[in-house]
Amino acid sequence: MASALPVSLQATKDRLQVAAIDFGTTYSGYAFSFRTDFLENPLKILTNKWESQGGSATLVSMKTPSCVLFSQEGKFDSFGYDAEEKYLTLAMDEQHIRWFYFKNFKMLLYENKNLTRSTMLTDDKGLKMPAHKVFSACIRYLKDHLVNLQSVPGKSLKFREMHWVLTVPAIWDDSAKQFMREAAVEAGIATENLSLALEPEAAALYCRYLPMEKVVDSAGKASIESFAPGKRYLVLDAGGGTIDITVHETLPDGTVKEVYKANGGPWGGTTVDKAFVSFLEEVTGPEVMQIFKTQHKEDFLQLMREFEIKKKTMEPKDDPDAKTMFRMPLAIHETFRTVHGTDFRMSLLLKQNLKDNVTFTGDKMRVKPAQIQALFQKTIDHIVNHLTDIFKRPEVQGANMILMVGGFSESKMLQNALKKNFPSKQLVIPEDAGLAVLKGAVIFGHKPDAIVARVTPLTYGIEIWPHFDASRHPRSKLKMIDGIARCADYFDKHIEADTEVQAGKTFEEKQYFPLTGDQTKMSIKIFASPNKNPRYTDDSGCSFKGKILVNLPDGKTANEKEVVVKMIYGNTELKVEARVVKTGTVLSATLDFLG
Structure with a gap:
């Protein structure tokens, strides 16, 4: 039927250029490729490098923070690192009060079960703006940033020939998917030139094309045979906001079918960030932490950036006295003294649950492994318990591989927990796990019929x-x-x-x-x-x-x-x-x- 063909079966020969936008809870980015390059090498996918000039050194990354700034009049101003840095500058001059600043807001589309076109978003100061306007502005920025690229040697990007792919969690409901489609259309992408790709599916497609040396299991062994015909595997897409799970089986012709319905929950990496902030509140007291977050935004941002880096490398330690070190900004010390009239390092002596796990050396806070483990424990328990239930399902029998993708999959704590709790499963973390969804979405744009069945x-x-x-x-x-x-x-x-x-x-x-x-x-x-x-x-x-x-x-x-x-x-x-x-x-x- 004509109306049954609009996206998934559209002739791929018409897709001369494919661009994907991965609009994530914590980070966003885009990637693209040309049809001629895809036919020669599906992994020839181009991405953008984002730079931040904040702090003491330039930060370069393949994605930019999912934050957006609007002026006092409600006009779009900036996105990503640019928005983050301008907002901090405004805050230092106390000019930010009436500016609209939104960060980590994608979870609204999962959490709001009564989503409408008039749903509102609330920024960090309580200011409200239509969610549709915010999402559309972000997508428009990423689209325009790509279209305006001038540095593709020997190639020219042509907007009219571009097919766009927007990634969405597989566990989103129909209203959230429609919301994103309409936001993209409002951003200037024609609906007939737009596909939605389910994030774990896109990541799995990317991994299937990787050479053997780039798809290895936790023991360092090549694992490409896990995608052979007849094999079943579980895709764990651990992002900033959600854990998104599907179970696939490879068919004889190389296509893939879903054998267990998409599932998951709100247990992404940002839950660990929230646990870290709650821990700091316990150390300093909620009043001090609230003043620090609102009046010293640059220091708070830098502290959370450092935690984001450490979060990936933190791992269980056999030595109970081994410590993880955090540099505590001077502003925290000064705020505590202003509020309580004493050095907050001394206050630990009165906190029985902390004094044995937290110590200070100069401006460094040193935290023992038990306390570090506690930051991850609730999130990890949710994920492990959910996976345990899934692996008991009859439809999932024979799925002996867990393919870990998404930024939070790079966490050593999460990896170790899965190794410990599922010793019979092969744990596979591909190179560039954090970019697997984005690059896989480009492949999906060229091969929209790669997933032939879903549950x-x-x-x-x-x-x-x-x-x-x-x-x-x-x-x-x-x-x-x-x-x-x-x-x-x-x-x-x-x-x-x-x-x-x-x-x-x-x-x-x-x-x-x-x-x-x-x-x-x-x-x-x-x-x-x-x-x-x-x-x-x-x-x-x-x-x-x-x-x-x-x-x-x-x-x-x-x-x-x-x-x-x-x-x-x-x-x-x-x-x-x-x-x-x-x-x-x-x-x-x-x-x-x-x-």
């Missing part, structure tokens, strides 16, 4: 009001509509949870008609449930997801306006099409998950 996470259905049948329907559902007895809130199932679906596949056609003949439009409510056989849309666990909006044909009676609705599954986004039963005319039908 539906929920049971999807439509709310209908059929004729009331006292032998099947409870009396509480009886409603009279134009003199006709109908059953309210009936769940008409389209597809069942945990069903393996070929990409772009439609299931049984469903016929619907308006309640009255004078309707020109029909709004069909979509509901979903983790249960396999919900009966009514108000059953426990069942929730409203969105609407199918159908423009109805001319006609005098409801029967003349009867339509067939198909929901198309198995792609990264849900699709729909509708046609008139009587004439076969294809109707304009859209999905709206944002209200």
